Structures are given as structure tokens and as C-alpha cells.
Amino acid sequence: MPALALIAAVAHNGVIGVDGRLPWRLPEDLRRFRALTTGHSVIMGRRTWESIGRALPGRQNIVVTRDRGFAADGADVAHSLGAALDRVACPAPAFCIGGGELYRAALPLADVVHVTEIARDFDGDATFPALDPREWRETARESRAADADVDFDYAFVTYARVTTPIR
Numbered sequence: 001m002p003a004l005a006l007i008a009a010v011a012h013n014g015v016i017g018v019d020g021r022l023p024w025r026l027p028e029d030l031r032r033f034r035a036l037t038t039g040h041s042v043i044m045g046r047r048t049w050e051s052i053g054r055a056l057p058g059r060q061n062i063v064v065t066r067d068r069g070f071a072a073d074g075a076d077v078a079h080s081l082g083a084a085l086d087r088v089a090c091p092a093p094a095f096c097i098g099g100g101e102l103y104r105a106a107l108p109l110a111d112v113v114h115v116t117e118i119a120r121d122f123d124g125d126a127t128f129p130a131l132d133p134r135e136w137r138e139t140a141r142e143s144r145a146a147d148a149d150v151d152f153d154y155a156f157v158t159y160a161r162v163t164t165p166i167r
């Protein structure tokens with residue numbers, strides 16, 4: 001199995017999405033997402049694929065759905081997370097890019113989690129699973145203060161698995 005990383009932006013209350021979209025505007029986070037994932041395979045749930053609305057350039061896009069008739073222009077389609085991992089064709093790590101349902105399936109298999117921690121609560125209907133501190137250790141943190149464009153503090157945080165992932 002290829003090394004698997006999760007990447008997500010998460011509000012203080014765990015929210016990652018509302019009504020099929022991101023609850024905030026954070027261009028610096030999108031730039032970091034692009035820098036980390038370009039050249040790799042990105043694996044996403046069908047609802048996240050629909051919210052993005054197109055294949056992400058410079059990456060192998062893999063959409064996970066239970067719908068056997070589903071086709072996605074510019075993306076590979078897999079019917080389970082395991083099948084998606086089998087289709088990974090780009091160098092490691094593969095990135096699970098959401099959303100909430102797929103993060104929950106992928107977290108037990110992941111080695112690394114990149115979280116943009118947003119220091120504010122947001123209303124929403126999709127959440128990121130809690131990271132058990134016995135399983136995940138913070139290995140890097142870059143903090144950013146609110147400014148004229150962004151009215152909350154946030155931090156780019158990397159967590160590495162302490163124990164061996166279940167495979």
C-alpha cells in the first residue's frame with residue numbers, strides 16, 4: 001500500500017464544510033494545498049469531487065463512490081478506499097483530500113496528517129475526525145495571525161503517527 005497522508009483545513013469545533021463547500025476563504029491554505037499535493041495522487045469522496053467541480057491539475061485525481069455507474073471527467077473512479085489506493089500511480093505519498101466521510105475511512109490507514117487549524121468555530125455539516133493524542137504526535141507547526149484579509153488566526157500543523165497504521 002502506498003504511504004497515505006490526509007490533508008484538511010479544520011475549524012476549532014471540527015467543522016470542515018457546509019452545504020457542500022468550504023465555510024471560509026483562506027487563499028494561503030489553498031496555495032499550501034496545491035504545493036503539497038501537486039505531482040501526487042489525490043483521493044476524494046464523491047461529494048468533495050462535486051464541490052471542487054473539476055479535476056485538480058498536475059495530480060492523479062481518484063474519486064471514491066459506491067455508485068458503479070459513476071464517471072468523472074479527468075479522474076479515475078474507485079468503489080472503495082482500498083481500490084483507490086490500488087490505483088495510485090503517482091509518487092508517494094498519496095493524499096486523501098476529504099471530505100468528512102472519506103477522512104474517517106482513511107485515518108486508520110494514514111501515516112501523516114496535515115491540518116490547517118483554524119482558531120475559530122464555524123457552523124457546518126461535515127467534520128474532521130478527532131486525532132487521538134496517543135496515536136498522533138505534532139511534528140511541525142507554522143502559525144499565522146489574523147490580518148486585513150483573514151479575520152482568524154490559523155496554523156499549518158503536521159501530525160505523524162506514533163503507532164503503526166492498521167493495514
Ligand SMILES: NC(=O)c1ccc[n+]([C@@H]2O[C@H](COP(=O)([O-])OP(=O)(O)OC[C@H]3O[C@@H](n4cnc5c(N)ncnc54)[C@H](OP(=O)(O)O)[C@@H]3O)[C@@H](O)[C@H]2O)c1
Pocket residue numbers: 007008009010015016017018019020021022044045046047048049051064065066067079080081097098099100101102103105126
Ligand atoms: N476543509 C477541508 O479541508 C475540506 C476538504 C474536503 C472537503 N471538504 C468539505 O467536506 C464536505 C464533503 O464531505 P462529506 O463527508 O459530505 O462527503 P465526502 O467524504 O466528500 O463524500 C462522500 C461520498 O463519497 C463516497 N464514499 C465515501 N467513503 C466511501 C467509502 N469508504 N467507500 C466508497 N465510497 C465512499 C460516497 O459516494 P456515493 O454517495 O457516490 O456512493 C459518499 O457519499 C463539503 O462541504 C466539502 O466542501 C472540506
